[in-house]
Amino acid sequence: MSEVRYSIKIASERSGVSSHLIRMWEKRYGALSPDRTETNRRLYSDENVERLSLLFSCTQEGHRIGNIASLPTETLRQLAQENAEIKESARESAPPTSANEESLPPAVRPAFKAIDSMDVDELRKALDEASVELGYQGMLTKVVIPLMQHIGRLWCEGELTAAYEHFASAALRTYLLGHVQSYSASRNAPVLITVTPAGQLHEFGAVVSAAAANSAGWHVIHLGPSLPASEIAGAAIRSEANMVALSLVHPPDDPDLPAQLRMLRRLLPSKVGIIVGGRSSESYRRTLQEIQAQTVTDMDQFYETLNASRRHGPLESNRGRQEKTLGHANG
Amino acid sequence: MSEVRYSIKIASERSGVSSHLIRMWEKRYGALSPDRTETNRRLYSDENVERLSLLFSCTQEGHRIGNIASLPTETLRQLAQENAEIKESARESAPPTSANEESLPPAVRPAFKAIDSMDVDELRKALDEASVELGYQGMLTKVVIPLMQHIGRLWCEGELTAAYEHFASAALRTYLLGHVQSYSASRNAPVLITVTPAGQLHEFGAVVSAAAANSAGWHVIHLGPSLPASEIAGAAIRSEANMVALSLVHPPDDPDLPAQLRMLRRLLPSKVGIIVGGRSSESYRRTLQEIQAQTVTDMDQFYETLNASRRHGPLESNRGRQEKTLGHANG
């Protein structure tokens, strides 16, 4: 701790309380009693300044200075703590975004604006327009993915609150999967399962690949995030899937995941291919190689792999997918 | 506990009783006798505030203030709890939710079949048809909810694999939120935020309420699962929401949740109502009551509450109560 003392001006700047008011608080309420120089100048320590800041934020919250001026600093700290979140949420809700818009490609901006104002309809419109302009797959690669990356970045840097991230996820997921629904392909289209293995909670990659594969003519069954290998395999077998697409994003170092992946390979029929993408797929490279998964690092590769597998892939097979009901469920 | 005393303004904000009314209760019924400053200002302790909250919720239940004002705080606490229990049990005995075992209602079967064969299109068709037959809200209450309950039960009993549960969640969510998108209401429709508080991972209740509210003419912003209170409040403020709908399902005993809920109440503008549903809402009854959340146990109640709030502001009530707990907005 330094024993630095500040003039009232500095104390005022640091605490946000005008020097005038600082004197008033001292005089009227005895809020604090700073040391003085020989010539009667006030000298404020770091503790003094902290106390001033606390008093200030409490008054901002509606507490009357007269009621709190004499409380010990520790109590003030608690009181301010109670309200800390208020300020946070207020502050964060005030400046939604601003600075980083320039760094966004123009095509992404309308969609980002829609997220910014939490408007699903606007988002849908933006994406529809992007679809027309860039094609569906172009919309995916040039708008949706950069958009989520940007939001993720802003979120990490604390420039965007989790609420926006959640909203964006929910809205985009609904938009993309909604399209999967309505595009759903003909009866003898190849079948792809999109899913995230147990422990991987980020669904977004799987959603995008679902949308992408669907637009490429696949019949897609999206199972969502964090499903154990046995479940994935079960679903694949039951639906006679041709491929399973996994997205690995976070965590990049799950010690259980390799075992899960190996088990998945073992349980899956050998003609069913595994295709893996996502930021963290690199971290599990060894295992992925071992199970002969095809890793892709971008959308183009993903399309390519899908096409290849469709032509001479581990599939072909009789497309006579007949409905199978669950043996067990109630009659 | 700190020995902090609050001004009447703060006491009013925290208890939800207008400052005016607080004085009336003191003067007419001697409901409580706060300390005073030398200049006769009232000073409220935390206990005082709690008592005010209790009195308030009891009056909301229909008790006359004159009858309960002189009861000791402990008795009030019991009374408030009893009321909540009676309400609960009345509701529970009324709709016995016989949706038990063996036969699920015929209306649900096509949708269940679709889930069973993991066919999104078929599911969509089944729900569309149910919509035509039962109306959108009927589809929600008579198909979607029983369906999810049924699947949840089968899952619990190990009769259905997680893959089906995941698939059903993803598909239903997309279907329901997709409809929210396209229905999105006009500019001056009331705004509802649907979300799950931090720690509550089950999104489904929030999704259904989003769909329901949207069909009732609300503008819905769905934020998805597990968002901290400050985020929820920030989003609500920013979007000028009229209500926030929370779904509590699992876990039923999160020790952090009550604090989260209290904080949410504090951060939200007091005119923003909180509406809570879900299987576990009962477990948090005390806290919910404290924050004056309106709990609902079925869809009908949900609609009712939405409508009431739309008509007389957030605090609906049997007796055309004041819609301003915020009488302190003096000015």
Add this chain to the structure above:
DNA sequence: AAAAATTAGTCAATAGGTTGTCGTCTCAAA
């Protein structure tokens, strides 16, 4: 059933307390 009384919440007016800001004056520091 109509009239009167009771109950509960709200309003308005007045008086006075509380708080942030301003201006002025004086004195120390640069």
Add this chain to the structure above:
DNA sequence: TTTGAGACGACAACCTATTGACTAATTTTT
């Protein structure tokens, strides 16, 4: 000399307390 600090007094804006009167609903009485 200019600038900033200290002290004092004044003041407007806001908050609080009290009183009495008003409204609307409910209950009691006639």
